[in-house]
Amino acid sequence: xxxxxxxxxxxxxxxxxxxxxxxxxxxxxxxxxxxxxxxxxxxxxxxxxxxxxxxxxxxxxxxxxxxxxxxxxxxxxxxxxxxxxxxxxxxxxxxxxxxxxxxxxxxxxxxxxxxxxxxxxxxxxxxxxxxxxxxxxxxxxxxxxxxxxxxxxxxxxxxxxxxxxxxxxxxxxxxxxxxxxxxxxxxxxxxxxxxxxxxxxxxxxxxxxxxxxxxxxxxxxxxxxxxxxxxxxxxxxxxxxxxxxxxxxxxxxxxxxxxxxxxxxxxxxxxxxxxxxxxxxxxxxxxxxxxxxxxxxxxxxxxxxxxxxxxxxxxxxxxxxxxxxxxxxxxxxxxxxxxxxxxxxxxxxxxxxxxxxxxxxxxxxxxxxxxxxxxxxxxxxxxxxxxxxxxxxxxxxxxxxxxxx
Numbered sequence: 001x002x003x004x005x006x007x008x009x010x011x012x013x014x015x016x017x018x019x020x021x022x023x024x025x026x027x028x029x030x031x032x033x034x035x036x037x038x039x040x041x042x043x044x045x046x047x048x049x050x051x052x053x054x055x056x057x058x059x060x061x062x063x064x065x066x067x068x069x070x071x072x073x074x075x076x077x078x079x080x081x082x083x084x085x086x087x088x089x090x091x092x093x094x095x096x097x098x099x100x101x102x103x104x105x106x107x108x109x110x111x112x113x114x115x116x117x118x119x120x121x122x123x124x125x126x127x128x129x130x131x132x133x134x135x136x137x138x139x140x141x142x143x144x145x146x147x148x149x150x151x152x153x154x155x156x157x158x159x160x161x162x163x164x165x166x167x168x169x170x171x172x173x174x175x176x177x178x179x180x181x182x183x184x185x186x187x188x189x190x191x192x193x194x195x196x197x198x199x200x201x202x203x204x205x206x207x208x209x210x211x212x213x214x215x216x217x218x219x220x221x222x223x224x225x226x227x228x229x230x231x232x233x234x235x236x237x238x239x240x241x242x243x244x245x246x247x248x249x250x251x252x253x254x255x256x257x258x259x260x261x262x263x264x265x266x267x268x269x270x271x272x273x274x275x276x277x278x279x280x281x282x283x284x285x286x287x288x289x290x291x292x293x294x295x296x297x298x299x300x301x302x303x304x305x306x307x308x309x310x311x312x313x314x315x316x317x318x319x320x321x322x323x324x325x326x327x328x329x330x331x332x333x334x335x336x337x338x339x340x341x342x343x344x345x346x347x348x349x350x351x352x353x354x355x356x357x358x359x360x361x362x363x364x365x366x367x368x369x370x371x372x373x374x375x376x377x378x379x380x381x382x383x384x385x386x387x388x389x390x391x392x393x394x395x396x397x398x399x400x401x402x403x404x405x
Contacts, residue, residue: 013230015317055388056354059337059380063279064330065269067371069320070261073300075252077272077315079243084219085110086238090227093220098240100218104209105134113226115205122198130193130264132188143177150174175273213242216313243313248304249285250317253297262287267325268302277333280350281305281326282319289387335382340389342366351380352387352394359387361396
């Protein structure tokens with residue numbers, strides 16, 4: 001075979017290259033069309049659409065009084081009648097009859113001090129009083145005898161039978177008997193005073209409650225030395241601390257710039273940090289007539305109108321000073337949202353609830369309007385997030401973006 005014939009046997013690759021390029025272009029076009037269709041679908045469903053910027057608020061539980069509160073202040077529950085029960089004498093604690101939380105009545109014995117020496121002194125005083133009584137009886141008997149003898153001598157002297165010296169001796173004996181009776185009576189009074197002193201000293205060993213109260217703290221144990229001043233080492237100045245729970249009040253500091261809004265007798269609402277879901281009615285009991293210049297505030301005492309055994313001294317408290325009294329209906333908490341969160345949708349009150357970055361229109365039933373809040377009777381639960389001041393372009397199912405999130 002010649003060389004020319006062999007050159008004719010070479011494969012022509014140009015035709016195959018053209019067919020391959022055509023297939024690649026078709027495949028690329030198909031991918032572009034598929035992606036474009038997908039993007040169109042995603043945009044149509046709102047996934048790729050930019051979210052509408054909105055502000056969000058929550059459905060909260062409020063007390064109606066919050067809408068007519070003038071100002072708020074913080075403070076503590078303080079017992080206005082409180083006592084550290086201590087002793088007037090120095091002795092060791094023999095028995096302690098109460099513990100923290102014990103309820104005591106006025107005059108009830110709380111503790112006793114060792115009193116053997118005082119008891120012995122009391123018995124001695126009683127015996128001395130009996131001795132004084134018997135001595136009076138003896139002196140009165142001697143006085144009776146002296147009176148009879150004096151009267152006889154006086155008659156005999158008138159009959160000139162007795163001598164003047166005998167009369168003088170009888171008269172002196174009579175006067176001495178009178179003085180002896182007076183002396184013994186004075187001694188009896190002294191013995192009675194000594195007995196009263198001994199009884200008082202014995203009473204000092206019984207530590208009693210000075211008013212109806214509850215024991216707050218125990219400051220000493222049996223065997224401790226109790227003294228009036230507690231200056232000795234390991235000595236205790238008081239045994240227990242008691243408080244009258246009916247005298248509990250909230251003491252708050254009100255700024256000088258706001259004190260003009262507070263008046264004696266003004267209605268208040270008290271919230272204790274220990275019971276955040278409860279409110280207690282109160283009123284201003286006293287505005288202390290002096291200011292604290294270090295804090296530029298005035299102390300205000302607020303009394304509880306409703307007694308509750310769960311209220312304890314030194315609890316943290318917040319006081320709302322109100323424009324008016326709280327009605328019975330207003331003492332019940334309600335669900336509420338700001339007025340601006342409510343819109344009219346097909347003739348009904350509705351809100352836009354946030355669900356997974358989208359809003360869902362929800363029909364609600366509203367109640368009272370309280371300042372800038374509206375009561376929610378049904379349709380929403382506490383804690384639900386709703387759109388505040390919904391913009392015009394928002395609609396049901398619309399994607400949103402929360403401002404400041």
